Amino acid sequence: MIFLYLFLTFFKIGAFTFGGGYAMLPLIQKEVVSLGWMSNETILNFIAVSESTPGPFAINMATYVGQAMGGQYGLWGNLLGAFCATLGVVLPSFVIILLVAKFFETFKNSRIVAGCMTGLKPAVIGLIGSAVISTGVTVFFPAGISLAVFTTVEFLSALVIFALALVLALKKVHPILIIVISAILGITVGYLL
Secondary structure (H helix, E strand, C coil), rough: HHHHHHHHHHHHHHHHHCCHHHHHHHHHHHHHHHCCCHHHHHHHHHHHHHHCCCHHHHHHHHHHHHHHHHHHHHHHHHHHHHHHHHHHHHHHHHHHHHHHHHHHHHHHCHHHHHHHHHHHHHHHHHHHHHHHHHHHHHHHHHCCCCHHHHHHHHHHHHHHHHHHHHHHCCCCCCCCHHHHHHHHHHHHHHHCC
């Protein structure tokens, strides 16, 4: 049944991902696309919604995917699908935190544990980098990489928004000004397309 499959899929993602929601994104994308539940474009839309709603990113993604997959069974299917996927992604972290809290005093000075945590840092960076690349390819090159892509309105508007983000990061520009400029550009591009 889809609800058990949602729980097990997101339990696996939650159990084997360190580094938070962005590190989970490549696994969520791989699993959801390979199972035929959603396309890359739909996942990209879910990422945008998950970013704009309150709460942790991975939990929001799991909730949205579960809700969408359970939707074939009506309202109760929506709710049960969202619950199963969310429980699946949260439960491993909850259990791990309980175990860490119970045994923290015993292992807090362990060189092995410290070495494991140090070794996980590059893996987390790699997972987050993978999420950036896979999302970037879906956003900037939805029809494949070609020279024609670099002249499209979508690419040029994304480039302008990226430049605005750089200005915000490097200069002392008020964030509200950047938000207003980005909103105007987004609305303009939306009407052009």
